[in-house]
Amino acid sequence: VRDDLAEIDRNIRPGTAIGCGQTIRRLTKGPVLEEDMSPRAVVARIRADMSEFRDRNGLDGVVAVNVASTEPYMAGMPGFYRNLKALQGAIMEGVPGLTAGVLYAYAAFECGFPYVNFTPSPASDIPALQEMALERKIPHAGKDGKTGETLLKTALAPMFVARNFRVMSWEGYNMFGNRDAVVLDDPRNNEAKTRGKDRALRAIFGDPPDLHTRVRIDYVPSLDDWKTAWDFIHFRGFLGTKMIMQVIWQGCDSMLAAPLVLDLIRLADLARRRGEYGLMKHLCCFFKNPTGVDVHDFWAQMAMLKSYAAACLQEKRR
Amino acid sequence: VRDDLAEIDRNIRPGTAIGCGQTIRRLTKGPVLEEDMSPRAVVARIRADMSEFRDRNGLDGVVAVNVASTEPYMAGMPGFYRNLKALQGAIMEGVPGLTAGVLYAYAAFECGFPYVNFTPSPASDIPALQEMALERKIPHAGKDGKTGETLLKTALAPMFVARNFRVMSWEGYNMFGNRDAVVLDDPRNNEAKTRGKDRALRAIFGDPPDLHTRVRIDYVPSLDDWKTAWDFIHFRGFLGTKMIMQVIWQGCDSMLAAPLVLDLIRLADLARRRGEYGLMKHLCCFFKNPTGVDVHDFWAQMAMLKSYAAACLQEKRR
Amino acid sequence: VRDDLAEIDRNIRPGTAIGCGQTIRRLTKGPVLEEDMSPRAVVARIRADMSEFRDRNGLDGVVAVNVASTEPYMAGMPGFYRNLKALQGAIMEGVPGLTAGVLYAYAAFECGFPYVNFTPSPASDIPALQEMALERKIPHAGKDGKTGETLLKTALAPMFVARNFRVMSWEGYNMFGNRDAVVLDDPRNNEAKTRGKDRALRAIFGDPPDLHTRVRIDYVPSLDDWKTAWDFIHFRGFLGTKMIMQVIWQGCDSMLAAPLVLDLIRLADLARRRGEYGLMKHLCCFFKNPTGVDVHDFWAQMAMLKSYAAACLQEKRR
């Protein structure tokens, strides 16, 4: 596979880790865009690299996908993320507080490339970039790929609703040992990942006041890329009888993510070719926290994807 | 609760265990319809008891539900179960091979009562009784209540399809300790229960030739009414990577069955009042092995129930 | 049981929660020894209550047992816990930093009563009180009752050693919902409980540098007194092959603790009657973190208890 790897290598460029925190910085081994480079110069450089990628590979379309590690939790969104003009000003002036995910998405949009955010970090979902996507007529989607435990939760939780079981507690313990796990061993990055991870359950169960949920994600070096999760579900059935369901999931993290990334690229490119733009809400089944959609029930999400596919087919036949 | 129990007691009548095998016979403690009573007399007696039940309680409608223990496996269906005339002949003549579930369903239909088969035993699903239901214009449904592990399977298996995971093995081990479990400790009754238990998975996965499934149901006295099941699911993800999901279910068997029985009674009575008859296919989400419907995906089954409910509502509004 | 409860009630006295932190304070509903009472007065009061308990019930011997909730973690031990004179001085002067567990043990020792510490809080294990026990010739033991998950760990870990399996990771997730769990929901109390919880494993495995362990204890209200734990053990067998063992434990916390407390009382009283004093090292099998003994292997601990019992029997026969 030497030639394939060399070919891939030719397409790799130094990136930026602005606002990604000390842990990601510490783990970054290859060249990084100079820290004294201004955000404006960083964006210009990324944009040039992306365009060159398209040209060198003779491609018609390119889709930018964020599969970087989780950025540290940000308590409130910076004011300049709230509209496009403010964001552009912040980039021009090099205001502190800019984060890598946002700069990449901005650069992709400047190239006119569709963008997919497979991470929980802020990116094309901030108001400034949603505005830019509409203005430039570019499709985008996010955020945080629904690969394992959340997939399971959103596929299984509707069963409890359908049978009128009242879930009292849904406790999820996740462990894995790859690079992403090392990053999540930093409490600030972990907070960004686990915060809001119970949103899906609350949405599906109608946010009952006495529902208890917890999501822990722990770094266990020996597991490498094998994500192992234990979900403990405590629920009441008929006459309040307490019952228990437990799920143990042993999946290979990258092998769960990769096919979703490929499908997202195909679907984002299809949207571009069909002239669609803005949020691709029909892709919500791919995300833990789908931007712009409040549907978390996996079966309702799949129905959206299928009806989109049916509409595409019908148009094609006409 | 003494008065309530006495009231319930007043409604209990001796039943028949014809064709139910030695184990059920051995466990039957109360009075049983005389073994030397002819099938014809048994049917007449059950019919009289059912009618009297309606009259004594001043009821408008009655729904007959079969919640008896599983009858032993029958290799082939007796010829006289294939059409109504043959069945009637067999009952009149007292031909050997008649089974209790069928006699109860026949008696209910003679009363004009809707019938629900919550067990895997033959009953209103045999051709003779399907014919009778249509002729007498009575609604009925079955069979085998989907209370625990099969519910889980049919809710979860579609997730594997949606994500293009190839399930290689789905092994289900069930244990419980109540009276039904004692009956299933007899291999002949067990065969009737577990046979065809993988039909749902095969239907959902499109019957791949290399799919391996197993369902074992074992009697564990100390568990009493607590059904405990372990499901081991071995599947391939991207690039053939083998992954594992395991589910442990600890549910109270009767508390899982009871609310389904109540809902089935309500829905069967609704169908009667709406003038519907024959198989109530829209109730397939309640059954492990829904008669007359090849839909096993729980979400597709729920969609059928919801669209029926929507139609009822719409009619009501008109 | 009204009379029994009334009898028990007559023996209950207000206690102290000095140094137990805000969470324990908040949860304490009955009367508490006045906060403006000096430590000296508190000790006098507890001592009087204990003596009165003995006298009122006409008892020959009394054993004091600490089964209170976990006190918050203390980064370093206060200097005045290091020898008896300093401790006595601190109590007399009412120096800040004294904790309830220590005051109770001190009071018990002043009464001449054997003492057992069933909690992880500092008590008779501090140097000052170990000194006092020797001086006054009183037996005592601790600390932290080995009721569930740690019992399992110390019984199971030696198997990995015996078969030369190299444990890479032992991850333990515990959940429960009783009053002790509410207290452990406070990070400071939780730290005191989980810190050093991997000492047993490290001792059994010979403290290999690459061993990864984690113990989490989480509050899940719906579980009430049912402690549920998941242990994930990742180990290497022959030729480095990675294998996995998982254990799920569903035990009733109080029902696990109660019989150990009873046995400890009997054994402490036996030691008193036999004229033994100081640390009862032969009781190490009862404790997560046995004071003064570095034996954690449950089977080695049991051997110590059995050889003590054998010696007692032999003496009796003589």
Added chain:
Amino acid sequence: VRDDLAEIDRNIRPGTAIGCGQTIRRLTKGPVLEEDMSPRAVVARIRADMSEFRDRNGLDGVVAVNVASTEPYMAGMPGFYRNLKALQGAIMEGVPGLTAGVLYAYAAFECGFPYVNFTPSPASDIPALQEMALERKIPHAGKDGKTGETLLKTALAPMFVARNFRVMSWEGYNMFGNRDAVVLDDPRNNEAKTRGKDRALRAIFGDPPDLHTRVRIDYVPSLDDWKTAWDFIHFRGFLGTKMIMQVIWQGCDSMLAAPLVLDLIRLADLARRRGEYGLMKHLCCFFKNPTGVDVHDFWAQMAMLKSYAAACLQEKRR
């Protein structure tokens, strides 16, 4: 590794599958000692092969180990297995009912080689061969290697005894997919493997009349060499409170067996060099069903091995 494999290949000889049943026969692909060869000729041939193995490899000692698949269950032992003279007569006359394991052990003993039975099949444990081992002064041991689930059971069950927990049910479900598993998919071979598998538990718990145990071993092709077991343990604690422990074991079958086989060879050879003969009872910790020893508690078994090792060391020092 081509040369190593070729070297190993040079040492492989056709074997016999007499009395091993249809399933083993069906799976046997290489050359087999002619079915029309008499048992006497088979023994002579195996003996010649074993001696030649020693000579060709210039070895001082050779240990014969049976790691073949499980032979079908035999309801009663043939009369000619009861003493050496009868066995020799049966071999000479070619009486039907002889089984491969016995012929191999007999041939090894004729060569004067120590023998280890790592399978549940009859071999050196039959009275005839125990007699022969004593007569010829050869050490031997068996039977059925304690690799996974039984290891776990015998290491864990004593914990329940030590804490006075009353085990009501211990249900073990095993799955794997290698060649041995294919053989166990035949009910007759399975019976030979699972029969008596609860002997260890009954011995440890003192055979309480209400103990319920079950061991199932099922063939699941996709698992290949990965043995996966679920143990469900239902027990009563203080005041009869029912509690549950579950263990899930995911081990690589061959990687669990191989190091035990190596150690057994070393220890059998040590015994030979030390002039020991007859049953090596001190090796009982290696076997599910140790011949001639009624000790099943793994910790008591380990103590036997350790005291043997200590005695060896002491002798060496003298």
